[in-house]
Amino acid sequence: xxxxxxxxxxxxxxxxxxxxxxxxxxxxxxxxxxxxxxxxxxxxxxxxxxxxxxxxxxxxxxxxxxxxxxxxxxxxxxxxxxxxxxxxxxxxxxxxxxxxxxxxxxxxxxxxxxxxxxxxxxxxxxxxxxxxxxxxxxxxxxxxxxxxxxxxxxxxxxxxxxxxxxxxxxxxxxxxxxxxxxxxxxxxxxxxxxxxxxxxxxxxxxxxxxxxxxxxxxxxxxxxxxxxxxxxxxxxxxxxxxxxxxxxxxxxxxxxxxxxxxxxxxxxxxxxxxxxxxxxxxxxxxxxxxxxxxxxxxxxxxxxxxxxxxxxxxxxxxxxxxxxxxxxxxxxxxxxxxxxxxxxxxxxxxxxxxxxxxxxxxxxxxxxxxxxxxxxxxxxxxxxxxxxxxxxxxxxxxxxxxxxxxxxxxxxxxxxxxxxxxxxxxxxxxxxxxxxxxxxxxxxxxxxxxxxxxxxxxxxxxxxxxxxxxxxxxxxxxxxxxxxxxxxxxxxxxxxxxxxxxxxxxxxxxxxxxxxxxxxxxxxxxxxxxxxxxxxxxxxxxxxxxxxxxxxxxxxxxxxxxxxxxxxxxxxxxxxxxxxxxxxxxxxxxxxxxxxxxxxxxxxxxxxxxxxxxxxxxxxxxxxxxxxxxxxxxxxxxxxxxxxxxxxxxxxxxxxxxxxxxxxxxxxxxxxxxxxxxxx
Numbered sequence: 038x039x040x041x042x043x044x045x046x047x048x049x050x051x052x053x054x055x056x057x058x059x060x061x062x063x064x065x066x067x068x069x070x071x072x073x074x075x076x077x078x079x080x081x082x083x084x085x086x087x088x089x090x091x092x093x094x095x096x097x098x099x100x101x102x103x104x105x106x107x108x109x110x111x112x113x114x115x116x117x118x119x120x121x122x123x124x125x126x127x128x129x130x131x132x133x134x135x136x137x138x139x140x141x142x143x144x145x146x147x148x149x150x151x152x153x154x155x156x157x158x159x160x161x162x163x164x165x166x167x168x169x170x171x172x173x174x175x176x177x178x179x180x181x182x183x184x185x186x187x188x189x190x191x192x193x194x195x196x197x198x199x200x201x202x203x204x205x206x207x208x209x210x211x212x213x214x215x216x217x218x219x220x221x222x223x224x225x226x227x228x229x230x231x232x233x234x235x236x237x238x239x240x241x242x243x244x245x246x247x248x249x250x251x252x253x254x255x256x257x258x259x260x261x262x263x264x265x266x267x268x269x270x271x272x273x274x275x276x277x278x279x280x281x282x283x284x285x286x287x288x289x290x291x292x293x294x295x296x297x298x299x300x301x302x303x304x305x306x307x308x309x310x311x312x313x314x315x316x317x318x319x320x321x322x323x324x325x326x327x328x329x330x331x332x333x334x335x336x337x338x339x340x341x342x343x344x345x346x347x348x349x350x351x352x353x354x355x356x357x358x359x360x361x362x363x364x365x366x367x368x369x370x371x372x373x374x375x376x377x378x379x380x381x382x383x384x385x386x387x388x389x390x391x392x393x394x395x396x397x398x399x400x401x402x403x404x405x406x407x408x409x410x411x412x413x414x415x416x417x418x419x420x421x422x423x424x425x426x427x428x429x430x431x432x433x434x435x436x437x438x439x440x441x442x443x444x445x446x447x448x449x450x451x452x453x454x455x456x457x458x459x460x461x462x463x464x465x466x467x468x469x470x471x472x473x474x475x476x477x478x479x480x481x482x483x484x485x486x487x488x489x490x491x492x493x494x495x496x497x498x499x500x501x502x503x504x505x506x507x508x509x510x511x512x513x514x515x516x517x518x519x520x521x522x523x524x525x526x527x528x529x530x531x532x533x534x535x536x537x538x539x540x541x542x543x544x545x546x547x548x549x550x551x552x553x554x555x556x557x558x559x560x561x562x563x564x565x566x567x568x569x570x571x572x573x574x575x576x577x578x579x580x581x582x583x584x585x586x587x588x589x590x591x592x593x594x595x596x597x598x599x600x601x602x603x604x605x606x607x608x609x610x611x612x613x614x615x616x617x618x619x620x621x622x623x624x625x626x627x628x629x630x631x632x633x634x635x636x637x638x639x640x641x642x643x644x645x646x647x648x649x650x651x652x653x654x655x656x657x658x659x660x661x662x663x664x665x666x667x668x669x670x671x672x673x674x675x676x677x678x679x680x681x682x683x684x685x686x687x688x689x690x691x692x693x694x695x696x697x698x699x700x701x702x703x704x705x706x707x708x709x710x711x712x713x714x715x716x717x
């Protein structure tokens with residue numbers, strides 16, 4: 038009998054595929070039945086005690102939220118992706134099968150070994166949008182002594198432009214963007230001897246109160262209650278002047294009053310003076326917490342390099358202090374329950390900041406879940422003097438349980454951490470440059486699994502954190518921001534490569550459908566937020582959310598070849614522009630995205646030009662030759678200061694794209710870098 042050597046293997050793979058599909062479908066059906074269950078219990082429950090008497094009914098009418106349609110569809114897509122992967126295992130030879138299986142780990146979902154897809158596999162997968170995780174941009178100073186990399190998840194992906202030689206960064210500015218901000222020299226006499234800006238001064242207490250009222254929920258790197266306890270006592274392990282000045286710098290920058298906003302640099306300079314004056318020589322927990330806050334501020338005002346370094350120091354300190362290991366690991370430790378929980382809180386704050394910055398810049402993360410066993414944070418009892426501290430330092434007349442009566446901040450923070458765990462997978466498994474040669478089927482399967490994880494995260498949110506398009510009434514700002522992050526992540530995950538925008542199949546692809554669905558939800562969230570809350574209280578990462586929304590709007594317009602004047606595009610883009618204008622008062626880095634959108638809209642003068650994608654609409658080219666003196670009067674920046682290189686695979690340029698003749702760009706002014714070759 039003539040049988041192929043791999044026939045037994047194929048039969049076994051087919052059997053596993055059927056068993057896995059049946060098990061997944063059965064699990065999905067059981068999950069749906071459980072979620073849709075309505076429990077009615079009116080009969081008394083018999084006690085098994087001595088008396089044998091009946092007790093009151095346990096519960097009546099307990100309703101569970103049904104499984105969301107998006108989660109069901111995500112599971113169906115994951116099943117289809119797994120079946121396709123298993124089918125591919127059958128069609129390839131034994132050597133490539135070994136590579137594929139080695140590259141795919143269902144337990145860790147991590148891609149280990151690079152492999153190259155066969156020609157047959159490539160042809161079979163053309164019905165899906167290929168994943169291009171290796172595109173990126175390099176901002177390099179002309180003197181050749183500095184460079185900045187921005188990867189595929191960064192806000193540089195806002196543009197539908199495809200020209201690889203047209204990325205000239207005119208708006209990423211390494212200079213202070215806050216008008217009228219004071220320098221350290223202007224306040225050289227301000228120190229501990231001056232009561233005007235001492236930690237116990239009225240202005241410091243006012244800015245600290247604003248931070249805890251409006252910003253703390255997004256930056257929970259410290260334990261508010263115990264920080265205030267030690268501040269009130271004048272000393273303690275959870276307070277330092279460095280941390281206090283860092284808090285004041287953030288509280289000032291989010292102020293609506295210009296005079297207070299200008300003080301942000303004063304407190305930042307004082308914090309920096311303490312940081313380099315000795316805090317880094319013997320760092321403690323408050324040093325790490327201050328670095329997270331200072332890094333957040335610096336990136337938001339346009340000092341991206343310094344902010345990135347501050348944040349990196351915080352992540353390194355987390356490892357140095359052993360925060361990546363749960364405090365319960367240490368035998369013989371006399372740490373109290375409170376101290377252990379504060380250590381956990383600090384680690385998870387660093388973890389969240391790491392993922393947000395990695396997504397913002399498109400760079401590899403520093404903290405990996407596999408290296409940590411830290412438990413989820415939980416709320417610990419308030420200190421005995423909490424009621425007095427609350428009324429003295431945050432807000433008069435506030436109930437002792439004010440922050441637990443409605444939405445519990447710690448519960449919101451726990452789900453923020455869970456979302457960032459999924460974002461870590463998205464960054465490392467789909468967009469990490471080192472997996473650029475991984476088989477497309479494996480990448481697609483990983484993307485599907487991450488999509489399922491995101492939809493499950495959303496469907497599992499508790500009722501106080503839940504939101505959908507039919508939610509009415511007042512919604513807490515934390516809830517709105519949490520869902521904005523979720524939908525921005527969905528857009529980034531499913532956003533097609535820009536060179537695919539001209540493919541007719543892209544319009545009907547599931548990836549584009551997912552992008553449009555999340556864009557619609559994101560626009561509704563922005564509308565609700567603008568009516569109910571102030572943009573100035575949001576973290577600077579909100580700018581990345583707006584840039585992601587703008588990229589989806591411009592992608593949709595490009596694919597559908599619509600006009601700028603169409604209400605379907607003008608209304609959402611105007612909403613994004615309005616949000617950018619508002620947040621730019623707090624975080625000037627928003628001016629970068631705002632200027633790009635304005636240039637793209639004003640650059641088209643006739644209807645025929647508007648129908649085509651504006652080739653000048655690119656974050657790095659759109660401001661070339663434009664007059665932006667009215668927008669960024671305080672920018673000390675020259676166009677000749679920087680060059681941009683791009684990281685793109687050869688396949689990106691394989692479709693014979695012709696450059697637009699309207700471009701007048703000197704090739705000598707742009708350095709292109711091959712990803713495979715290191716930078717000089």
